[in-house]
Amino acid sequence: MSGSEGYATGNGGPSRSAVVAPVKVLCLGPPRAGASSIQAALGMLGYHETYYFPSSINDRSRDTQAWLDAFDAVFEGKGTFKKGDFDRLFAGCQAVVGRPCCAFAPQLIKAYPEAKVILNTRDVDEWYMSWIRFIKTRMAREQEQGEVNLEPEDEQKVAAKMLRSKILYAFFQDDFIKTGKAAFKAHFNEICQLVPKDKLLIYDIKDGWDPLCEFLGKSVPSEPFPGHDALEVFEDKSPSQVNGTAGELKSLHHAVVAVPQEAGVEA
DSSP, X not given: OOOOTTEESSOOOTTSOOOOOOOOEEEOOOSSSSHHHHHHHHHHTTOXXXXXXXXXXXXXXXXXXXXXXXHHXXXXXXXXXXXXXXXXXXXXXXXXXXXXXXXXXXXXXXXXXXXXXXXXXXXXXXXXXXHHXXXXXXXXXXXXXXXXXXXXXXXXXXXXXXXXXXXXXXXXXXXXXXXXXXXXXXXXXXXXXXXXXXXXXXXXXXXXXXXXXXXXXXXXXXXXXXXXXXXOOOSOOSHHHHOOOTTTTTTTOTHHHHXXXXXXXXX
């Protein structure tokens, strides 16, 4: 998932204003590895402007389309998405956390070489099973809603669904059961290879404040570390985004319900 097509380090076209994002921290672990806890922790450590897409979708109305453009450029070779485009997305932000940013780890590491990189991770089997539980729950809910919700969807909701699908495809290529664990390990290894050891923290949120604060050169807060979101929800938090219709995740892996025993999950 390290597509490099369409990426360049130059700024965007002359019709766009020049912006340089002051990105100091990149948190690039895979989805469902504690991003929301880390986003909250970074805020408590003084990184008050943090780009975390699930919490910024309401006040960054153009971001969904920009990320769709980024996926088209990097993974499908359609157009270009340059450092200047990332700068505009992250304008004013000191830290970048979670999805869809984590799908662009090589591009962001190249764009912000001075940034410290947090590779948030967790036990691969625990991570894998959390995805299985989530997919089963989400598919059941969407099937139920799809049977009763016949109203057309607005453009924002359609675009958000397209973005989620592209994130999932970038990591798992439509077959989570077969590719999930390998994708997790490949993402981990790629980041370890790209980032110098002195700029990289391999981090599990269960480890709390100490390793994170030492890495960032911050004092340990007196407050507890933000909640361990081990089952971090992979959906947008805005009310307009919550009620999806059936079918969105079926392309990810149709066999989650059909053959759950293969994944070690009871039907």
